[in-house]
Each structure stands twice: as structure tokens, then as C-alpha cells.
Amino acid sequence: DVKVTQSSRYLVKRTGEKVFLECVQDMDHENMFWYRQDPGLGLRLIYFSYDVKMKEKGDIPEGYSVSREKKERFSLILESASTNQTSMYLCASSFSRTSGSYNEQFFGPGTRLTVL
Amino acid sequence: RKEVEQDPGPFNVPEGATVAFNCTYSNSASQSFFWYRQDCRKEPKLLMSVYSSGNEDGRFTAQLNRASQYISLLIRDSKLSDSATYLCVVNGSSASKIIFGSGTRLSIRP
Numbered sequence: 001d002v003k004v005t006q007s008s009r010y011l012v013k014r015t016g017e018k019v020f021l022e023c024v025q026d027m028d029h030e031n032m033f034w035y036r037q038d039p040g041l042g043l044r045l046i047y048f049s050y051d052v053k054m055k056e057k058g059d060i061p062e063g064y065s066v067s068r069e070k071k072e073r074f075s076l077i078l079e080s081a082s083t084n085q086t087s088m089y090l091c092a093s094s095f096s097r098t099s100g101s102y103n104e105q106f107f108g109p110g111t112r113l114t115v116l
Numbered sequence: 117r118k119e120v121e122q123d124p125g126p127f128n129v130p131e132g133a134t135v136a137f138n139c140t141y142s143n144s145a146s147q148s149f150f151w152y153r154q155d156c157r158k159e160p161k162l163l164m165s166v167y168s169s170g171n172e173d174g175r176f177t178a179q180l181n182r183a184s185q186y187i188s189l190l191i192r193d194s195k196l197s198d199s200a201t202y203l204c205v206v207n208g209s210s211a212s213k214i215i216f217g218s219g220t221r222l223s224i225r226p
Binding site: 033035040041042043044045090104105107108109110 | 120124158159160161162203214216217218219
């Protein structure tokens, strides 16, 4: 059974703080994703990684960076948190690195981040 | 225009009813299509893939209409446990081109 875990379910930070969100998957998946989910906007892709140390920008990368030093772990970093980054953050992973192919994405439980 | 559009609902139907909703997409080059289900305060989970020939899984039927650029989900004999938000997912030319719709909320009443 695939398991994707995220470091926190709820997080409250102050404007300007550096925030780390961690995601770990246990199925040896190559692809890992970070999304944010906001009411009425659905899931929007922040960053995507298809291999260790590889990353691609998604639709809304501004204000975020990522790190993938190990295959099972994908971190999202908010260098200087702002109130408009208050959101639900969802990590996902999937098998296959073949461009154009898509395999089922498995999601973590999400981190609800509030920036005050 | 959004790349993937869904009626947000909510669709409020009685138990046992048949309900259907659509999802339209703007990129005619989109290659694969899916429906995910998201329960309240939970993560999305794959419900079913949508193939060109249609796809049926028990009470659920998914269809693709490439000419009109939409996919549909039909739920027959709806159950209380079907209450959830249904997300349409459209995949383009690479794994980074996965677009989620904002979801259609379905509520089944006894």
C-alpha cells in the first residue's frame, strides 16, 4: 500500500518566516509533486520533480523553492512566508518518468498552512 | 478561460438517484483524462481513468468526447457514501502538464 506522508497536518507561521514542508513516499516513485489547493481554484502545481536533484517549475512557483536530495523525500520551502501563501499544501508521488505518460498520483494528507 | 472547468455544484440528490456531471478542457492536444474523488478534509484519490471508448466501474461510468472537449462522470444508484468532491484531471504532453479542475461537490441525501 502506497504511503505518502507529510511532516505536519497544521502549521501556523508569521510573515517573513522561512517554512519547510516535507514529504516522504515509500513506494520508490520517481515523480513527486507539490500542489496548493484553494477554494474555487482547485489544485495548482507549484513544483515537480522527476528524479533526485531534478525539478521543474509548475504553474505557480513564485515564492517557493524545492529540494530533492533523496528519491523518497521532496521538500517545499517558503523562503519568506507571506499571508497569500496561506493554503492547503498537498504532496503527491507517482511512478514513471516517461515524458507524456501519466500514472496514478498518490497524495499525502496535506498540510494546512496559515501565515499570520 | 480556465484550462479545465467544472461546475462547482453543489449537486444535491436523493439516495438512489442517477447524477452526472461534466468537465470541459481547452487544450485539444490533451492526452489522458481522469476522475479523482476528494472527501471533506482528505486528500484526492483516483476514482477512474477515462478512455476514448468510455470506462465503466460498477455504478460509475466515465466518457470522453474529444470533438466537444469534455469528459463526463455518471453515477447510478447513488449512495450516501458517494458524497464528495469530484475532481477532473487532464494530462497534457508531460507529467508537469497535469491540470486539475476545481471540483464538483456532490451531496447525497437520505
